[in-house]
Amino acid sequence: MSDNILVGVRIRPLIPREVNEASAVHWKIGDGESILQIDPSSRRSLCSPYKFDRVFGMDCNNEDIYCSIAEGIIESALAGFNATIFAYGQTSSGKTYTMMGDKQEPGIIPLAIRNIFQSIENNPDREYLIRVSYMEIYNETITDLLASRDQKGKGLAVREDISGNVYVADLKEECINSEEMLLAIMKKGNKNRHVAASNMNDRSSRSHAIFRLILESRERSEGDDSDVAVTVSHLNLVDLAGSENASQTGATGDRLKEGGFINKSLFMLGRVISQLSEGEQFVNFRDSKLTRILQLSLGGNAKTAVVCTVTPVGIEQTHSTLRFASRAKAVKNKPVVNEVLSDAALLKRYAMEIKTLQNSLAKERSTDKAQEVDKVREMLDEKERKNQELLQKISELKENLVVSSLPRESARNIGI
Numbered sequence: 515m516s517d518n519i520l521v522g523v524r525i526r527p528l529i530p531r532e533v534n535e536a537s538a539v540h541w542k543i544g545d546g547e548s549i550l551q552i553d554p555s556s557r558r559s560l561c562s563p564y565k566f567d568r569v570f571g572m573d574c575n576n577e578d579i580y581c582s583i584a585e586g587i588i589e590s591a592l593a594g595f596n597a598t599i600f601a602y603g604q605t606s607s608g609k610t611y612t613m614m615g616d617k618q619e620p621g622i623i624p625l626a627i628r629n630i631f632q633s634i635e636n637n638p639d640r641e642y643l644i645r646v647s648y649m650e651i652y653n654e655t656i657t658d659l660l661a662s663r664d665q666k667g668k669g670l671a672v673r674e675d676i677s678g679n680v681y682v683a684d685l686k687e688e689c690i691n692s693e694e695m696l697l698a699i700m701k702k703g704n705k706n707r708h709v710a711a712s713n714m715n716d717r718s719s720r721s722h723a724i725f726r727l728i729l730e731s732r733e734r735s736e737g738d739d740s741d742v743a744v745t746v747s748h749l750n751l752v753d754l755a756g757s758e759n760a761s762q763t764g765a766t767g768d769r770l771k772e773g774g775f776i777n778k779s780l781f782m783l784g785r786v787i788s789q790l791s792e793g794e795q796f797v798n799f800r801d802s803k804l805t806r807i808l809q810l811s812l813g814g815n816a817k818t819a820v821v822c823t824v825t826p827v828g829i830e831q832t833h834s835t836l837r838f839a840s841r842a843k844a845v846k847n848k849p850v851v852n853e854v855l856s857d858a859a860l861l862k863r864y865a866m867e868i869k870t871l872q873n874s875l876a877k878e879r880s881t882d883k884a885q886e887v888d889k890v891r892e893m894l895d896e897k898e899r900k901n902q903e904l905l906q907k908i909s910e911l912k913e914n915l916v917v918s919s920l921p922r923e924s925a926r927n928i929g930i
């Protein structure tokens with residue numbers, strides 16, 4: 515099975531700054547799948563249309579983008595496929611608005627979180643273990659957005675395990691068991707992200723942010739389930755920093771330096787996409803942290819979607835984004851469901867640990883306590899304390915599992 519990267523293009527409405535400057539609109543949407551440059555006064559076409567899987571006009575909202583581009587990818591991640599959605603575009607084109615949104619209009623990330631917990635609720639026959647990490651690449655340094663200030667060191671290293679999987683060493687992963695908990699973690703990470711004002715955007719992201727969920731799931735069962743396969747998938751939701759032109763953003767000093775890093779890593783991403791779209795044998799994944807971390811999502815074992823955001827007033831930069839989007843459309847991935855039978859899956863290890871603890875508890879309880887009372891009363895107290903600890907540990911492990919509140923299908927069939 516081979517899947518092309520799904521590509522959507524979104525043109526945002528004019529923002530107040532552009533309205534005040536009486537900026538002209540240079541782009542027109544064709545039929546929901548194409549976009550072309552027009553002359554603002556005559557509205558005559560100035561180029562042949564760029565075609566994509568979907569093109570979203572100024573009146574589309576985040577929910578529209580989510581339903582057409584993201585929902586299928588999120589469902590695939592829940593079914594065990596690695597998946598990635600990223601937003602790409604020039605500064606101020608609406609990437610953060612699309613990925614994160616705001617209170618009135620939640621973006622792809624909060625909508626995905628809601629979708630994931632609704633799907634779990636609708637699927638009572640499986641149990642899930644969900645972990646989250648949140649990192650940013652700022653000036654080519656990886657920072658953990660979930661680490662407290664005193665835990666932040668010099669930056670995290672990208673490593674490769676013996677199977678060739680790329681990972682970020684020492685990145686914090688938190689187990690989460692509710693939508694509210696995950697949203698709170700997302701907000702905490704957002705607060706830690708590098709943001710600054712520029713002439714183009716009052717809150718310009720100065721880093722690439724990768725919000726990653728690791729989803730493990732397996733059939734729920736009562737009996738001996740040690741050989742039940744666990745599916746494990748990585749879902750990356752990525753808000754890239756925007757390409758920028760110093761003469762437009764007015765960047766100087768630190769901002770100029772950041773812009774240099776941003777443009778360079780986006781150039782590397784563009785080159786990787788180009789190489790993949792042309793089927794080249796050698797691909798420069800290792801030339802930037804961003805392409806290294808996203809390696810699997812670009813031409814690998816993953817379902818990937820990209821939302822390319824453009825402004826209605828940009829001309830050269832919009833063409834440049836659309837060329838990137840056209841190349842991305844030609845990239846093929848090879849997604850497969852990742853099933854794990856070994857104890858590499860945390861869910862498997864949890865299940866085994868729960869079972870071992872339950873066995874020890876049963877053993878402890880079967881000891882003839884009456885005899886022991888005669889002998890050493892303190893020993894009994896000690897055993898009781900140990901039992902409580904085991905029970906506590908079992909319930910803590912179980913708390914991390916996310917399951918539907920509905921009865922399992924099998925239980926419903928026999929009327930439980």
Ligand SMILES: Nc1ncnc2c1ncn2[C@@H]1O[C@H](COP(=O)(O)OP(=O)(O)OP(=O)(O)O)[C@@H](O)[C@H]1O
Nearest residue numbers: 526529605606607608609610611715718719755756
């Ligand atoms: N679809 C939209 N509808 C209304 N306003 C939007 C839309 N998209 C973006 N905006 C507004 O445009 C401005 C820039 O958006 P945003 O910060 O998301 O851009 P960005 O691409 O993430 O920029 P940067 O690369 O500088 O971080 C913000 O004020 C945002 O509220």
